[in-house]
Amino acid sequence: xxxxxxxxxxxxxxxxxxxGGLATIPFLSELGVRYGWFSTEMLxxxxxxxxxxxxxxxxxxATFSGFHAADMFGGILATLSLIAPSIIIIIIVAQVLKxxxxxxxxxxxxxxxxxxxxxxxSVSAIQIFSITFFxxxxxxxxxxxxxxxxxxxxxxxxxxxxxxxxxxxxPIYLILICAALGILFQL
Amino acid sequence: MTSYWQLFITxxxxxxxxxxxxxxxxxxxxxxxxxxxxxxxxxxxxxxxAVAQCTPGVIAVNTATxxxxxQRGILGAIIATLGVITPSICIILTIASILTSxxxxxxxxxxxxxxxxxxxxxILQAVLKLFKSSVKDIFGTILxxxxxxxxxxxxxxxxFLVILSAVVGLGYSYIKKKRSSAL
Numbered sequence: 001x002x003x004x005x006x007x008x009x010x011x012x013x014x015x016x017x018x019x020g021g022l023a024t025i026p027f028l029s030e031l032g033v034r035y036g037w038f039s040t041e042m043l044x045x046x047x048x049x050x051x052x053x054x055x056x057x058x059x060x061x062a063t064f065s066g067f068h069a070a071d072m073f074g075g076i077l078a079t080l081s082l083i084a085p086s087i088i089i090i091i092i093v094a095q096v097l098k099x100x101x102x103x104x105x106x107x108x109x110x111x112x113x114x115x116x117x118x119x120x121x122s123v124s125a126i127q128i129f130s131i132t133f134f135x136x137x138x139x140x141x142x143x144x145x146x147x148x149x150x151x152x153x154x155x156x157x158x159x160x161x162x163x164x165x166x167x168x169x170x171p172i173y174l175i176l177i178c179a180a181l182g183i184l185f186q187l
Numbered sequence: 188m189t190s191y192w193q194l195f196i197t198x199x200x201x202x203x204x205x206x207x208x209x210x211x212x213x214x215x216x217x218x219x220x221x222x223x224x225x226x227x228x229x230x231x232x233x234x235x236x237a238v239a240q241c242t243p244g245v246i247a248v249n250t251a252t253x254x255x256x257x258q259r260g261i262l263g264a265i266i267a268t269l270g271v272i273t274p275s276i277c278i279i280l281t282i283a284s285i286l287t288s289x290x291x292x293x294x295x296x297x298x299x300x301x302x303x304x305x306x307x308x309x310i311l312q313a314v315l316k317l318f319k320s321s322v323k324d325i326f327g328t329i330l331x332x333x334x335x336x337x338x339x340x341x342x343x344x345x346x347f348l349v350i351l352s353a354v355v356g357l358g359y360s361y362i363k364k365k366r367s368s369a370l
Contacts, residue, residue, distance in 0.1 A: 110237070
């Protein structure tokens with residue numbers, strides 16, 4: 001019974017949460033209240049873990065909440081149910097897109113979409129930059145301009161950026177190197 | 188021809204090294220999908236992201252479904268998508284069953300703060316590359332600036348901005364065509 005509920009509920013979330021992983025959180029919090037599968041506190045913990053482990057946040061959250069509701073199998077089932085609607089929808093869109101790729105109207109739509117998507121990606125890039133390099137909380141308390149910057153990350157960023165451009169290693173190595181540096185410098 | 192196994196492994200790699208979700212996976216997609224395997228072009232990826240933004244579901248998953256479908260049809264779409272979620276399922280199930288206070292461990296925090304620097308480097312590179320391939324004329328530049336400012340200054344939902352820019356693109360092409368046929 002609980003497996004059926006999990007399938008149904010996560011399929012529904014997959015169908016209605018538009019705009020990426022974080023859009024699933026309001027749905028999950030409602031689920032927790034309605035079925036008692038997990039508390040709001042557990043949800044907060046789940047968000048923290050999902051953000052600090054690799055993988056899309058929406059997927060991590062689904063696996064986690066499914067696990068809390070009905071163990072391992074629940075976790076797998078919840079995740080598969082979550083992605084089922086988007087697989088179906090995207091396959092349909094992909095077929096249509098393939099057929100009408102040369103269509104002028106589709107071309108015109110994507111002509112507007114590409115700069116817009118670049119702008120949206122730039123916004124999330126700027127947000128990541130600001131949490132990594134600026135400490136606005138401390139600055140608003142002390143008003144000391146030096147407190148505004150996370151100096152060590154900025155220095156590491158500059159060195160690594162030019163190093164990466166010069167040596168062009170695979171992104172995965174850069175991630176591993178940075179993780180090691182983070183532990184080494186106690187960032 | 189692309190094998191199912193190749194699709195699965197490539198997307199597992201992307202899933203296993205995407206920190207921060209959503210657009211943070213763009214650099215890896217560029218490296219693996221565009222440069223290494225050449226399964227899609229820079230512009231194709233943009234189009235998939237745009238569609239992913241207005242359809243339900245997680246962006247990473249939708250992109251995997253797209254590429255898998257174009258490479259090997261419906262089964263390819265399913266396999267690529269399973270590839271991108273497999274690392275998540277394994278990692279989360281492990282963490283959930285053995286340690287619940289994972290994100291409070293000091294070493295994990297330090298490593299994540301370090302990884303954030305890597306994400307900044309990768310995403311900066313990715314955005315620069317993207318900008319070159321998608322913002323090609325004055326119209327594109329204006330639209331880019333407009334959407335960037337709207338996204339910062341207003342609380343409009345992202346899906347609204349995406350639809351708005353589609354309509355603007357359509358309108359602009361229409362006017363341009365009319366003008367050139369009038370000449």
